[in-house]
Amino acid sequence: MTERSAVGIVRNVAKVWLALLGLLALTVGTALLPLGLWNTVLNTVIALIKVVLIGLCFMELLRHDSLPRLMAVVALFFLLIQLGQTISEHLTRGISTTPWTPPAQRAPLQHGGVDAATPSRRAYPAPGH
Amino acid sequence: MSLTTIDDAGRLETVRLGMWAFLASELMFFGPLLLGWAYGRISMPDGFAWASRQTDLWLGTLNTAILLSSSAAMALAVQLSALQLKRQVGRCLLACAALGVVFLLIKFYEWHREWAEHLFPGPDFAGPAHTGAPYFFVVYFSATFLHAIHLTIGIGVTLTMWRRVHKSLGPLPQPALHAAGLYWHFVDVVWVALFPMLYLVERTP
Incomplete structure (x- = not known):
């Protein structure tokens, strides 16, 4: 200096x-x-x-010690990665979307939560029974 | 004796590097707020524009000028410390801390007004709730509160440095002054970024 x-x-x-x-x-x-x-x-x-x-x-980034300069640039770089990747994902969501398909029709749930479409699934008894 | 020995110079460089590493992590800390703002600005432009117009442009501008001036005072203190001008360094540190306190007082007044105008997000929100305006104020209050906490710490650090300078009989503690200065300037840089993000979004509809 x-x-x-x-x-x-x-x-x-x-x-x-x-x-x-x-x-x-x-x-x-x-x-x-x-x-x-x-x-x-x-x-x-x-x-x-x-x-x-x-x-x-x-902040005297032009001083002869170059490591703080490197630290500042790296910090900004990582911030840009953080911002850039998230925002680019958000902005490109509409470009290539999977066509919407309706979910398969299921029968109404029976008492105890047993799904009529999947009779093999075991229904657990409600607490207290 | 100023920085004439290799040890002193090496110590100053080490402190500066350590402080920059800390500031880099602080930047990551503020990053999600920037991200939250960018998301809202892109997804809810109308709500953000309306909400930003509710902030007080002139108080925000005044506060920015105050913080920029405080940074200038801190830069003077740090740079004059190399010349061992104890009295001038002490005065600059005091001026810097005082400007920081004025900033906080103005910010408290702004918060008070915004609270009274029902701009704090919640069931009583006074604006168009469906447009993203409440989300803007989530970002606004989070960012300004986080910044105010940092500024409060900065004022404490600056006053501690002033006390050390005031009481010191030997050479000024240059590495500590540099570290305090870097922290203060970082808090200023954060505000420089926050000011247009919060106060200047589409001022003219």
């Missing part, structure tokens, strides 16, 4: 802080415009830029 002056540190942090507040104003401003799907796209992109700014400038 290079030795820096206090003024330099304050100036750098202030720049990032102002950029973050600017991005916040931008995301709220665009959210008030009727842009349809673009609202979601812009919100996501701006949030990602804010996360990257905080990660690089405040």
Whole structure:
């Protein structure tokens, strides 16, 4: 880590802080415009830029020690697997479905839960009998 | 003496790596909430849009600005600690914790209002129950409550660090300050993700 002056540190942090507040104003401003799907796209992109700014400038992911960087990337990767696989399964449910077939008609249940269609199944006595 | 020996530098790197491993597991912890939100947003877009419009955009924006500012104060504290500027580091930590407390107070006020407006999911829910709006508020209250717990812990950690800095006679505890800073920034990052998810879903119908 290079030795820096206090003024330099304050100036750098202030720049990032102002950029973050600017991005916040931008995301709220665009959210008030009727842009349809673009609202979601812009919100996501701006949030990602804010996360990257905080990660690089405040969490010091650009320091010379590279293992935390690897840890952050791996964590995001596993989160994306978690989200991606579940959502892709949900979104593709309607693409290839098995045609619906009605269940086989069964006779009504007799007393004691014995199914008339399967007489070989033994009915267990009710508790207390 | 600042980080001039290999031992100190090595210790700082170890603490940073350990903290990142913890934060990676925390991300998995918040993951299901993101997933729950994504499921609802895709399956129940109308309910989510309606429910999101019931949240207070301006209080949410104010709180986001407060948390971003608190992160800046924490970044200042951590980076100034390398220069051993004890008094300035202490002030930044106090400012950070104070901003965290203000955030929580605003959040409590929001919860109170939403409770009074019958937006808490349940039999008295005031919105269109069949559209997924109650489900949005399940995600909303779970996520904001979980975040508030993390922030409360963060405030405690920050105040503990302030006390250590205030009382220390030798060099500042840099590894501990870095760890506290990483935790605080993580809580900020979670809110940066939650803000558009909860407050900015189709503000203009």
